[in-house]
Amino acid sequence: MDSQQTAPQPEAADDPAECAGFVDVSVRLTGFDAFELRATGMVRAYHDTTLEQVGRPAVGRFLEDLAAAGGDPEGLTDEVSRDIARAITHLWYLGVWPPLARSTHAALGREKPNTAFVVSPEAYVEGLAWRTFHGHPPGAKPPGFGTWSDPPPAAPARPAEGPA
Amino acid sequence: MAKHLGDRGRRVLVLEAGTRTLDTWPGHLDAMNTYYAALAKVPNSPYRANAAAPSPDVLDLQGLPEGGYRATGYFLQNGALPYASDYQRATGGTALHWMGLVPRMHPDDFTVRSAYGYGRDWPLGYADLEPHYRVAEHALGAAGDAAEQSDAIGLPFPPGYDYPMRRIPRSHLDHLLATRLDGTTIRETPDAPETTLRVVTTPHARNSTPNPHYDGGRGYRPAGAAGLPNYGERCVGNASCTPICPVQAKYTPLKTQATWSRRVTLVTHAVVSRVLADRNGRVLGVEYQRYDDPAAPGHTTATAEADIVVLAAHAIENARLLLVSGLANSSDQVGRNLLDHPMLLTWGLLDRPTGPFRGPGSTSGFEGFRTGPARRARAPFRIEIGNWGWSWSAGSPGSDVARLLGIPGDTGAPRPPGVFGTRLRETLGRDVGRQFSLQFALEQDAESRNRVTVDPAHRDRLGNPRPVLTYDLSDHVKRGMVAAKAVSDHLFRLLGADDRTAYAPGPFAPGWFRFDDRDYVFQGAGHAGGTHVMGDAPATSVVDPWQRCWDHPNLYAVGCGSMPSMGTANPSLTMAALALRSCEQIDRDLRELRRPAVVRLPEGQP
Numbered sequence: 165m166d167s168q169q170t171a172p173q174p175e176a177a178d179d180p181a182e183c184a185g186f187v188d189v190s191v192r193l194t195g196f197d198a199f200e201l202r203a204t205g206m207v208r209a210y211h212d213t214t215l216e217q218v219g220r221p222a223v224g225r226f227l228e229d230l231a232a233a234g235g236d237p238e239g240l241t242d243e244v245s246r247d248i249a250r251a252i253t254h255l256w257y258l259g260v261w262p263p264l265a266r267s268t269h270a271a272l273g274r275e276k277p278n279t280a281f282v283v284s285p286e287a288y289v290e291g292l293a294w295r296t297f298h299g300h301p302p303g304a305k306p307p308g309f310g311t312w313s314d315p316p317p318a319a320p321a322r323p324a325e326g327p328a
Numbered sequence: 329m330a331k332h333l334g335d336r337g338r339r340v341l342v343l344e345a346g347t348r349t350l351d352t353w354p355g356h357l358d359a360m361n362t363y364y365a366a367l368a369k370v371p372n373s374p375y376r377a378n379a380a381a382p383s384p385d386v387l388d389l390q391g392l393p394e395g396g397y398r399a400t401g402y403f404l405q406n407g408a409l410p411y412a413s414d415y416q417r418a419t420g421g422t423a424l425h426w427m428g429l430v431p432r433m434h435p436d437d438f439t440v441r442s443a444y445g446y447g448r449d450w451p452l453g454y455a456d457l458e459p460h461y462r463v464a465e466h467a468l469g470a471a472g473d474a475a476e477q478s479d480a481i482g483l484p485f486p487p488g489y490d491y492p493m494r495r496i497p498r499s500h501l502d503h504l505l506a507t508r509l510d511g512t513t514i515r516e517t518p519d520a521p522e523t524t525l526r527v528v529t530t531p532h533a534r535n536s537t538p539n540p541h542y543d544g545g546r547g548y549r550p551a552g553a554a555g556l557p558n559y560g561e562r563c564v565g566n567a568s569c570t571p572i573c574p575v576q577a578k579y580t581p582l583k584t585q586a587t588w589s590r591r592v593t594l595v596t597h598a599v600v601s602r603v604l605a606d607r608n609g610r611v612l613g614v615e616y617q618r619y620d621d622p623a624a625p626g627h628t629t630a631t632a633e634a635d636i637v638v639l640a641a642h643a644i645e646n647a648r649l650l651l652v653s654g655l656a657n658s659s660d661q662v663g664r665n666l667l668d669h670p671m672l673l674t675w676g677l678l679d680r681p682t683g684p685f686r687g688p689g690s691t692s693g694f695e696g697f698r699t700g701p702a703r704r705a706r707a708p709f710r711i712e713i714g715n716w717g718w719s720w721s722a723g724s725p726g727s728d729v730a731r732l733l734g735i736p737g738d739t740g741a742p743r744p745p746g747v748f749g750t751r752l753r754e755t756l757g758r759d760v761g762r763q764f765s766l767q768f769a770l771e772q773d774a775e776s777r778n779r780v781t782v783d784p785a786h787r788d789r790l791g792n793p794r795p796v797l798t799y800d801l802s803d804h805v806k807r808g809m810v811a812a813k814a815v816s817d818h819l820f821r822l823l824g825a826d827d828r829t830a831y832a833p834g835p836f837a838p839g840w841f842r843f844d845d846r847d848y849v850f851q852g853a854g855h856a857g858g859t860h861v862m863g864d865a866p867a868t869s870v871v872d873p874w875q876r877c878w879d880h881p882n883l884y885a886v887g888c889g890s891m892p893s894m895g896t897a898n899p900s901l902t903m904a905a906l907a908l909r910s911c912e913q914i915d916r917d918l919r920e921l922r923r924p925a926v927v928r929l930p931e932g933q934p
Binding site: 193194195236237246247249253254257260262263265266269281284285286289292293294296300302304307309311312313314319320322 | 716
């Protein structure tokens with residue numbers, strides 16, 4: 165038996181180091197950890213969308229600028245790099261690539277319309293914005309009958325009501 | 329109506345202008361994906377556009393920077409204010425994206441002209457509709473608490489009656505508001521009478537816990553999804569009732585369609601273009617246009633003959649069809665009295681998490697402003713407690729994410745630096761997590777100037793004239809909005825809430841106007857009515873109390889278009905009750921038509 169032939173070929177998506185740099189940057193942008201980000205299954209799609217939308221050179225400059233700012237996106241001074249930070253974060257939070265600032269769009273010489281779009285149906289479902297307040301995306305991940313009656317996690321307990 | 333008549337042995341042909349992809353489970357899943365991928369999750373976003381049977385869309389309206397609006401799309405609009413609601417032409421219709429609230433109208437709502445001096449009276453009263461309300465609550469699968477509705481609103485129910493299902497559980501927000509406001513009294517103006525505040529659960533056509541005592545102890549089995557057996561028998565809190573319930577726990581007409589008898593024939597891709605009548609006013613049938621692929625041009629024309637023709641195509645489409653056919657209009661009322669429930673939204677932040685974006689869009693409301701002497705001076709309103717944060721009023725949470733990141737709507741505007749990382753996550757969670765809104769649904773008085781007309785110069789792809797809408801709000805409605813805002817101010821103060829309500833002209837505010845030196849923005853509720861108004865005399869109304877056209881004994885126009893007023897209740901339940909009532913008359917009409925001829929002997933013979 166040739167073990168090399170029977171062993172399953174690892175697919176790129178199973179590789180924990182896939183897009184490691186992009187995940188590392190995304191953690192700093194979003195405030196969600198690598199485990200949470202990878203669990204969305206959206207890493208590859210967002211990585212590719214970003215490259216496709218702004219191009220590899222601009223991403224390279226963005227990474228250099230971020231490193232120069234000590235990894236803190238709020239320390240970015242270059243307006244183009246800052247706009248790329250906004251776009252990647254928006255992508256993670258809502259599954260939507262946003263319109264860039266007109267100046268960024270021009271500076272990058274983009275040959276595509278500067279309009280917003282939902283990356284994929286799954287991207288909407290995996291938006292992080294809903295998690296920040298213990299919610300779920302409308303139309304997906306339903307929490308169950310009557311759950312909306314309970315206080316959300318982290319809310320103070322409700323005082324008892326009178327007869328209603 | 330098709331089910332009711334089919335079950336009685338009548339042969340029914342249903343001509344549907346749109347497609348029927350949505351009554352299969354794969355078609356439903358396709359609509360879900362379309363919804364997920366839609367940038368603006370508006371009511372029609374899950375449903376594919378169809379150029380052969382176009383539908384209006386709320387995105388067709390854009391506000392202008394200094395006020396006013398621009399309308400594109402299917403409707404042509406020339407009113408002072410825009411008609412701001414959409415509808416959907418496909419099997420299932422607009423009720424695919426309805427919220428699913430089924431309050432009954434208040435008994436006072438049927439006599440607004442005689443009792444309060446505005447709008448138009450119904451030729452029927454609450455008592456005439458009451459038994460049909462019960463049948464409709466069964467047919468739609470309503471969840472509610474009759475004792476609470478009776479006690480808090482004064483709705484009469486027969487003794488011992490309760491809804492098929494237990495009331496939908498109240499949201500956490502409902503509980504918070506009830507704790508702080510129940511029993512408190514407020515005055516909308518200093519000299520107005522006091523109104524006692526009370527959070528009241530709203531009846532829903534949404535699957536809840538069955539009521540074992542319903543129907544004399546026979547109970548009730550919730551109706552599941554159309555196209556997937558034994559699924560969707562409880563609401564599971566997807567929080568997307570409008571525009572689409574993923575599990576179909578919300579009633580849609582597709583559920584009834586699935587139970588049609590074999591005597592009912594559905595023909596889709598069939599756009600009725602004209603109602604055909606003879607010189608005596610007897611309707612012969614309809615002319616309709618068949619097309620194959622919504623995306624491909626070309627159609628063929630066919631005719632269907634019938635003993636009785638029922639128009640059930642939506643208030644605006646019914647009126648359009650009557651106008652194009654030149655029928656039923658001896659009163660000159662066809663297309664007039666166009667109604668909606670103009671909505672005033674207010675929004676703010678509570679001092680603690682509200683649990684937003686969970687559960688049905690609204691589970692409770694304040695019902696104390698629906699009637700009373702104040703109606704003489706201003707439109708009454710029902711207050712819905714909005715469970716979905718500022719999604720309707722301000723596009724949350726997408727708008728909050730964009731604001732915090734420093735992404736303004738105008739790509740040319742300078743961008744604020746924005747916040748990122750943990751600070752973004754925590755700020756967004758704290759802000760959005762405390763959002764809540766109130767939705768004031770105002771009664772609109774029937775006015776003949778608010779109307780649907782047709783213009784032969786403007787046609788859709790199949791050559792059918794498009795609806796031309798002329799719409800405005802009366803001062804009676806606007807005074808209702810002034811009162812609604814005053815009540816909102818009181819409520820926010822009592823709640824200690826941070827009021828973020830703001831009305832200004834702009835692209836997302838086509839419904840902006842000024843009244844008494846203050847700004848307002850209204851929204852459409854999707855509740856079109858009035859356009860083939862019901863009355864007690866042929867000279868002043870289009871249909872009789874059975875929704876039968878006065879001018880044509882075998883032509884019915886059914887739906888909200890028949891309603892002379894809609895009160896402050898979401899109108900679908902009343903529409904269903906009216907339709908079920910009309911079935912009785914149609915059944916009698918058909919029996920009359922099919923009765924064997926009686927051979928009489930000449931007089932004087934033995």
